Amino acid sequence: MTLALVEHENGFPDELSLEMLTMARDLAAQEGEDLEAVVIAGEEPVTEELGAHGVETIHRVTHERLDAYAPEAWGESLAQVARETNAGTIVGPGSDRSHEVLAHAGAVLDAPMATNCVDLEVDPGGSYELTRQRWGGSLLEHAHLEGDVKLVTAAEHEYSIEAAAEPADPTTETMTPSLEDAHFRVQVDRVETGTGEGIPLGEARVVVGGGRGVGGPENFDQLEELADLLGGTVGSSRAAVNEGWRPHDDQIGQTGAKISPDIYVACGISGAVQHMVGCKGSERTLAINTDPEAAIIQKADWAVVGDLHEVVPALNEAIRERQ
Amino acid sequence: MHVLACIKRVPNTGASIVLTDDEQHIDASNLGFTMSPHEECAVEEAIQLTEDHGGSSHVLTLGPSEADEQLRTGLAMQADEATLLETDGEEWGPRATAAAIARGIEHQGDGENPFDVLLFGNESADTANYQVGVHVAKRLGLPCVTGIKSLEIEDGTAIAGREVSGGEEIYRVDLPAVITVKEGINEPRYASMRAKMRARNQEIPTLEPAGESGPGTLEKIRLEAPQTDDSEAEILGEGPEAVPDVIEVLESEVEVL
Numbered sequence: 001m002t003l004a005l006v007e008h009e010n011g012f013p014d015e016l017s018l019e020m021l022t023m024a025r026d027l028a029a030q031e032g033e034d035l036e037a038v039v040i041a042g043e044e045p046v047t048e049e050l051g052a053h054g055v056e057t058i059h060r061v062t063h064e065r066l067d068a069y070a071p072e073a074w075g076e077s078l079a080q081v082a083r084e085t086n087a088g089t090i091v092g093p094g095s096d097r098s099h100e101v102l103a104h105a106g107a108v109l110d111a112p113m114a115t116n117c118v119d120l121e122v123d124p125g126g127s128y129e130l131t132r133q134r135w136g137g138s139l140l141e142h143a144h145l146e147g148d149v150k151l152v153t154a155a156e157h158e159y160s161i162e163a164a165a166e167p168a169d170p171t172t173e174t175m176t177p178s179l180e181d182a183h184f185r186v187q188v189d190r191v192e193t194g195t196g197e198g199i200p201l202g203e204a205r206v207v208v209g210g211g212r213g214v215g216g217p218e219n220f221d222q223l224e225e226l227a228d229l230l231g232g233t234v235g236s237s238r239a240a241v242n243e244g245w246r247p248h249d250d251q252i253g254q255t256g257a258k259i260s261p262d263i264y265v266a267c268g269i270s271g272a273v274q275h276m277v278g279c280k281g282s283e284r285t286l287a288i289n290t291d292p293e294a295a296i297i298q299k300a301d302w303a304v305v306g307d308l309h310e311v312v313p314a315l316n317e318a319i320r321e322r323q
Numbered sequence: 324m325h326v327l328a329c330i331k332r333v334p335n336t337g338a339s340i341v342l343t344d345d346e347q348h349i350d351a352s353n354l355g356f357t358m359s360p361h362e363e364c365a366v367e368e369a370i371q372l373t374e375d376h377g378g379s380s381h382v383l384t385l386g387p388s389e390a391d392e393q394l395r396t397g398l399a400m401q402a403d404e405a406t407l408l409e410t411d412g413e414e415w416g417p418r419a420t421a422a423a424i425a426r427g428i429e430h431q432g433d434g435e436n437p438f439d440v441l442l443f444g445n446e447s448a449d450t451a452n453y454q455v456g457v458h459v460a461k462r463l464g465l466p467c468v469t470g471i472k473s474l475e476i477e478d479g480t481a482i483a484g485r486e487v488s489g490g491e492e493i494y495r496v497d498l499p500a501v502i503t504v505k506e507g508i509n510e511p512r513y514a515s516m517r518a519k520m521r522a523r524n525q526e527i528p529t530l531e532p533a534g535e536s537g538p539g540t541l542e543k544i545r546l547e548a549p550q551t552d553d554s555e556a557e558i559l560g561e562g563p564e565a566v567p568d569v570i571e572v573l574e575s576e577v578e579v580l
């Protein structure tokens with residue numbers, strides 16, 4: 001049986017969980033088994049929604065101490081459901097929280113885990129031939145996963161959200177795990193809400209990125225102006241963050257934000273793979289760079305070869321004149 | 324306070340990833356090796372904690388003998404000590420790595436974990452298994468918080484913050500604890516030339532790692548650099564004279580003007 005960890009908000013699976021259900025349903029079909037879901041704590045899951053995505057049984061985990069998120073308790077609960085249901089595979093979405101919970105469950109069950117999968121084929125013997133991301137998606141690994149219990153996660157935004165060809169009518173089984181104090185050594189104490197200023201990078205329709213070529217913190221003013229004129233927001237490369245010109249929150253890439261704007265304007269950025277994996281979701285890219293050989297020029301749709309300190313102000317002025 | 328930072332030697336990559344002919348590794352002959360930004364921050368955090376609270380900072384890696392280069396980077400940043408768990412350079416999975424690191428840690432304390440804070444990256448730069456920190460914690464019986472971007476220590480308790488959509492989750496955890504961090508928690512320092520020189524000659528104890536990885540396996544078959552769209556960009560022009568063409572594409576193709 002295939003057991004999917006579903007993260008939800010008000011009972012509805014979140015985006016990454018829906019993507020994961022596409023992968024999990026395919027896996028269950030290849031194994032000729034049922035797809036079952038685990039929902040830990042929180043509101044009652046909306047059964048129709050999970051049924052529409054092919055879930056046959058919902059295991060709802062409730063416990064008086066599980067109100068606030070506690071990673072070890074979640075991992076232990078997931079492991080207990082897996083044991084009780086004799087699950088051969090535990091599937092999770094590609095979120096930080098799911099990776100954490102599955103890592104705990106994997107430690108409890110002493111089972112191997114393949115993170116960020118993009119393709120899974122079941123062998124006749126029951127092991128998996130899989131493809132997973134390395135380097136934040138800049139590299140793929142073909143691997144073989146084998147074990148009585150296997151854990152896998154679906155890479156972010158690699159599977160599309162698809163309803164099952166035939167919706168299921170899931171039954172819900174409530175279970176209360178047996179948990180000890182030690183499982184609650186780590187639990188969310190409180191949540192501080194952010195200030196929510198400006199457009200978050202991940203949601204911006206236009207992103208103007210600045211790299212080492214910008215040359216200093218004050219020169220980002222021109223980029224800010226361009227972003228304002230286009231209704232977008234400013235991001236940066238790691239080099240600009242390391243120089244102390246921008247806060248880390250602005251960083252785009254493997255260890256920064258992932259963006260998916262209609263256009264990414266990359267100014268003074270060379271196009272290193274770890275930067276570019278953060279921009280994979282961009283519809284179009286315009287590069288402004290003095291070096292016609294820069295990798296970003298190969299990777300962009302349009303390029304201006306030139307000094308950004310001349311090009312950007314001229315562009316800003318031309319846009320202002322039109323308004 | 325005794326603080327440990329675990330780091331991993333990984334190839335540098337640059338503008339494109341080149342594989343070795345057998346498709347088993349990244350060809351690092353041009354660009355050399357580095358450590359993940361998350362782990363650079365783990366080292367910085369270890370040093371800052373001992374600067375603020377006294378005690379000593381320690382960096383540890385499991386890797387080939389050449390991984391002493393990354394340990395020396397940590398020493399040059401002002402970590403006090405380093406340990407190499409020396410392998411033949413083949414990849415160890417996260418479970419075997421965690422088992423070996425847990426043993427290495429106990430070895431440092433004559434059979435018991437001697438560290439108050441054990442720092443890891445949230446995920447490794449190359450394989451991103453999201454497991455080594457959690458498994459080390461499990462083996463040592465310690466609590467573990469992951470993905471931390473702010474950390475304070477008060478009277479033996481860690482107050483750790485993790486970014487979530489719309490805000491920050493705050494955890495309070497009694498030490499000793501495993502804490503995995505993300506880039507952004509601090510700004511790693513640059514090592515001075517003098518510190519680099521000194522680190523070059525510092526003695527690094529080497530241990531032979533032992534780690535089994537339980538039932539089941541995840542085995543690499545080969546690596547593949549994914550196809551990228553390398554159709555050349557359309558060059559709109561040179562310098563400010565390209566501006567009218569830029570306006571044109573922004574207006575008619577992207578429709579943001």
Ligand SMILES: Cc1cc2nc3c(=O)[nH]c(=O)nc-3n(C[C@H](O)[C@H](O)[C@H](O)COP(=O)(O)OP(=O)(O)OC[C@H]3O[C@@H](n4cnc5c(N)ncnc54)[C@H](O)[C@@H]3O)c2cc1C
Binds near residue numbers: 213274278
């Ligand atoms: C594990 C790991 C994770 C990483 N994660 C990230 C990440 O999340 N995000 C990230 O960005 N990087 C990341 N990096 C770093 C990455 O490899 C590069 O070092 C970094 O992206 C380079 O930044 P840059 O392009 O601004 O600088 P450079 O590579 O120095 O490029 C500067 C560019 O500016 C151009 N230029 C110079 N002057 C001008 C001018 N006046 N006008 C126009 N153009 C000019 C130059 O021609 C050059 O192309 C990571 C590295 C590792 C090892």
Ligand SMILES: Nc1ncnc2c1ncn2[C@@H]1O[C@H](COP(=O)(O)O)[C@@H](O)[C@H]1O
Binds near residue numbers: 361386420
């Ligand atoms: N070979 C290693 N030596 C030391 N630390 C490691 C090693 N591999 C992983 N780690 C640590 O564990 C973290 C998580 O790794 P991973 O589980 O592979 O994502 C990394 O960021 C490192 O801090």
